[in-house]
Amino acid sequence: MSHAPWTEWAAFYAIQALEGKEQRLFEAHLTTGCRDCSTLLADLGAVVATLAWAAPAVAPPPALRARLLERVHPAQEPPPVPAPRVRRQRTPRWVWWYSALWSGRVAVAGLVAVLSVALYDAQLQLGTQREVAQQLAQELTRERVLTNLVAHTDTRVVALGGPQPATPPAAEGPGRSPGKHRGLSSARPATPPAAGWLVWSPEKHHGFIVVHYLPPLPMGQTYQLWAITGQRALSAAVFQVDEVGHTALMVPVAVAHPDRFAITAEPAGGVAEPSGPVLLYGSP
Amino acid sequence: MEQVHQGTAVETIVEPVYAQLRAHEAALAALVTRLAAGDTEALASLYDATSASVYGLALRILRDQPAAEDVTIDVYTQVARQAASYDARRGTPSAWLSNMTRSRALDRLRQEAPRRTRETSLDAALPLPALTAGPEEDSVAAERQRLVQAALAQLTPAQRDVLELAYYAGLSHTEIAAQLGQPLGTIKTRIRTGLMQLRTALHCLMPEAS
Secondary structure (H helix, E strand, C coil): CCCCCHHHHHHHHHCCCCCHHHHHHHHHHHCCCCHHHHHHHHHHHHHHHHHHHHCCCCCCCHHHHHHHHHHHCCCCCCCCCCCCCCCCCCCCHHHHHHHHHHHHHHHHHHHHHHHHHHHHHHHHHHHHHHHHHHHHHHHHHHHHHHHHHHHCCCCEEEEEECCCCCCCCCCCCCCCCCCCCCCCCCCCCCCCCCEEEEEEECCCCEEEEEEECCCCCCCCEEEEEEEEECCEEEEEEEECCCCCCCEEEEEECCCCCCCEEEEEEEECCCCCCCCCCEEEEECC | CHHHHCCCCHHHHHHHHHHHHHHHHHHHHHHHHHHHCCCHHHHHHHHHHHHHHHHHHHHHHHCCHHHHHHHHHHHHHHHHHHHHHCCHHHCCHHHHHHHHHHHHHHHHHHHHCCHHHCCCCHHHHCCCCCCCCCCCCCHHHHHHHHHHHHHHHCCCHHHHHHHHHHHHCCCCHHHHHHHHCCCHHHHHHHHHHHHHHHHHHCHHHCCCCC
């Protein structure tokens, strides 16, 4: 279980039994683009969804259907409220008061109905809006961090390129079926060479990396970013790329002034020292 | 059928009904597409095809008919609003509906009773219904229910307990541990192994299965 605790947490997260700090850590891990966890989570999410089907189906009351349709598609023209026009003639005062009282009741009832619908509608959208707001808040936080990083006075930039056209390392392990992992032995000649860039702030000790056209790795492997000073390589991040070999993520850069940065392919979960082939590197 | 209930032949009965299930989901997806395009009749058709599952799940979680009715209305209202955002890559229409139903039912459950006093005994979360219990919308839903129950029957009772407390009562692993008086590590293991076993037993029902 080199990928612990994420694999275990994925199960709890899928059934929404994860909470507190563990939940936040796992969600942060997902934002790194971990393909293993995303795949596992999708699988387990589908499994959790099937638990619903163990519950016995029960036909709802027939009136519920009409209630739903009325709610979603209310009649275009509501039945008119009787509003007898008072003709110009003397009306006993008690009739006037009675009419006023009755009209008031109708008006209040209408107002209550309108407010109820509005309240219901607001509640209904609240859950959805809350989720959207959380996502936006997270994105905004990331944007702010990135903006501060780029705008900082000591920010430095390094371009990352390959020593040779990026090729996947140790593509096929024993027992691995060919073609199971796309983009390995079938690398398309038209694919541009892998490249990327990294900005970082020596003072803030973090940076932002973008890479393109790195080939997807076989299951059980991951990319790892290193900040190298002399002979010492310090791991900065472990990440996966999407279908087009792209990723963009915030990374910690604990070393203020590394000599160079390198990206290698390593066993899933990362390693303490680089052992795989260098696919991208760059010197400030 | 008896064989299936004993958990020995889930895989063997999946093949004959798998195409039927796929067709069922495809028909539901078509209704969602129509609904997203503004076809108001599609909602009624979707409701007719799925409301017994939605209402049954809400009732199972809430154990209160008026509350389950409200949740059912909420779910389909949300479906009508969000049909355009349905993404087939993230799950089948049935899974979309059941996730929505569970989420809303658990919200309602939490509103009506604080967690500390929530009735979360195993009597409430269990037992699983008998295989033949309850009316069904159609044979597809009945078959699907039978497959899932057969897969659940392969788990140990302890694994079923924790999964059902998590799913139907919405408890976290720490709450389940407290509820059952078991170490947290034990509960975590049961959840993880239970889900992994179900994943294996039901892989033919998963969206990516071919």
